[in-house]
Amino acid sequence: QVQLVQSGAEVKKPGASVKVSCTASGYTFTTYAMHWVRQAPGQSLEWMGWINGGDGNTKYSRKFQGRVTITRVTSASTAYMELSSLTSEDTAVYYCAAPTTATTARYDAFDIWGQGTMVTVSS
Amino acid sequence: QSVPTQSPSASGTPGQRVNISCSGSSSNIGIRVVNWYQQVPGTAPKLLIYNNNQRPSGVPDRFSGSKSGTSVFLAISGLQSEDEAEYYCAAWDDSLNGLLFGGGTKLTVL
Numbered sequence: 378q379v380q381l382v383q384s385g386a387e388v389k390k391p392g393a394s395v396k397v398s399c400t401a402s403g404y405t406f407t408t409y410a411m412h413w414v415r416q417a418p419g420q421s422l423e424w425m426g427w428i429n430g431g432d433g434n435t436k437y438s439r440k441f442q443g444r445v446t447i448t449r450v451t452s453a454s455t456a457y458m459e460l461s462s463l464t465s466e467d468t469a470v471y472y473c474a475a476p477t478t479a480t481t482a483r484y485d486a487f488d489i490w491g492q493g494t495m496v497t498v499s500s
Numbered sequence: 501q502s503v504p505t506q507s508p509s510a511s512g513t514p515g516q517r518v519n520i521s522c523s524g525s526s527s528n529i530g531i532r533v534v535n536w537y538q539q540v541p542g543t544a545p546k547l548l549i550y551n552n553n554q555r556p557s558g559v560p561d562r563f564s565g566s567k568s569g570t571s572v573f574l575a576i577s578g579l580q581s582e583d584e585a586e587y588y589c590a591a592w593d594d595s596l597n598g599l600l601f602g603g604g605t606k607l608t609v610l
Contacts, residue, residue: 424598
């Protein structure tokens, strides 16, 4: 079935970096973009950026520009999100999400989400 | 920056109809399509409505979306206990050149 499977929970110290993976199956990874969204405890969703699964072009939220890097390995149908210079404010669940049809892609509608990866930043 | 505004909470009894609103601006909802997501606590969000009023396959027709100017509305009819969740609107913002999510509305089924 169509699914996104993310890597496991991480605990990092302030100033460190974290890299989260997201492996797609059940659809053609290179056809659609992969987005990253995070959710701090008790807070709303926050879009971080996306990568074009085909050509690897990226676009980042201004808030995270310079601190986030999204990459992909097409042979493994896997996208990665790396966030650097972590602070306690980065403690959150990080999701990958994607459209998987031409229709949902047209409207940037994410019809599939990963299970989420909890990243805890603590000294 | 204008994050779409949602009422923090809404409630209803089983069988009732509830409406959830999301108010944006001329740089996002006013000129872009809106998608709605449902998030049950402890789980990932789920696409509920896309392109303002379209339902993905598998979403019951009890859920409907509409748009007027810089506001969008999610209506849930025949409320059921499993509808208890957080609901988020989302729209691209041309000023920020990024995707914005609303603050979320927590729906309680009494």
